[in-house]
Amino acid sequence: GDSVTQMEGPVTLSEEACLTINCTYTATGYPSLFWYVQYPGEGLQLLLKATKADDKGSNKGFEATYRKETTSFHLEKGSVQVSDSAVYFCALYSGGGADGLTFGKGTHLIIQP
Amino acid sequence: DTGVSQDPRHKITKRGQNVTFRCDPISEHNRLYWYRQTLGQGPEFLTYFQNEAQLEKSRLLSDRFSAERPKGSFSTLEIQRTEQGDSAMYLCASSLRGSPSYNEQFFGPGTRLTVL
Numbered sequence: 001g002d003s004v005t006q007m008e009g010p011v012t013l014s015e016e017a018c019l020t021i022n023c024t025y026t027a028t029g030y031p032s033l034f035w036y037v038q039y040p041g042e043g044l045q046l047l048l049k050a051t052k053a054d055d056k057g058s059n060k061g062f063e064a065t066y067r068k069e070t071t072s073f074h075l076e077k078g079s080v081q082v083s084d085s086a087v088y089f090c091a092l093y094s095g096g097g098a099d100g101l102t103f104g105k106g107t108h109l110i111i112q113p
Numbered sequence: 114d115t116g117v118s119q120d121p122r123h124k125i126t127k128r129g130q131n132v133t134f135r136c137d138p139i140s141e142h143n144r145l146y147w148y149r150q151t152l153g154q155g156p157e158f159l160t161y162f163q164n165e166a167q168l169e170k171s172r173l174l175s176d177r178f179s180a181e182r183p184k185g186s187f188s189t190l191e192i193q194r195t196e197q198g199d200s201a202m203y204l205c206a207s208s209l210r211g212s213p214s215y216n217e218q219f220f221g222p223g224t225r226l227t228v229l
Contacts, residue, residue, distance in 0.1 A: 004155075017190070030214050034217075036220075040220070041206070042155070043117075043222040043223055044204065044206075044220040045220070045222045046217060046218075051216075051218065070183050081153055089155050089156075091155070093216045094215065098167065099144075099146075099161055100133050100146055100148065100158025100159075100161060100169070100171070101146075101148075101155070101156070101158065101206075101218060102158070103151065103155030104155050105154055105155050106153075106154070106155050
């Protein structure tokens with residue numbers, strides 16, 4: 001079945017540091033890939049997405065590229081801010097059988113001033 | 114506010130009691146999803162509806178769980194004879210099948226269930 005593996009947290013960085021959160025997946029067919037973010041006390045929000053190989057999703061300074069050859073969708077940001085502190089979830093949608101999203105376990109990001 | 118709403122936001126109940134949660138999706142969305150999220154884990158898919166039809170159920174959805182979407186608008190999720198293992202955040206999401214971004218799901222704030 002479908003699965004998503006993302007790096008364990010928490011990840012603690014200083015403000016203005018570079019960020020990479022790794023995400024790899026296993027899926028049938030050609031899934032769509034997503035990053036969702038959950039700020040403290042809030043619901044899940046879609047951060048960015050990519051629907052086919054080599055697509056790059058971007059939003060709020062975050063980027064992720066759909067790499068079919070390595071089955072990866074790593075989240076990157078060049079300079080993080082304290083306000084980026086949140087839990088980040090990588091997810092996929094393959095639409096084959098179960099029509100829900102398959103999520104990773106989440107990575108808690110802590111940015112220190 | 115035109116987002117997904119859920120009610121109640123928090124529910125504390127005793128083991129063995131029945132509970133019901135409500136989800137109101139974004140008004141034009143025809144697909145509605147339920148997920149469960151336990152501490153330290155990502156959301157896990159439970160079931161989804163297209164309009165009023167329930168099209169898929171996860172193996173996680175035991176016989177004690179039932180979901181409805183009677184008129185293709187709001188949905189309810191009922192858990193009968195709750196167990197402590199049911200304690201979790203229950204999330205609802207909606208999407209618009211037939212749009213270019215049909216696989217983009219919008220989530221509500223969740224209902225946190227605590228079973229004592």
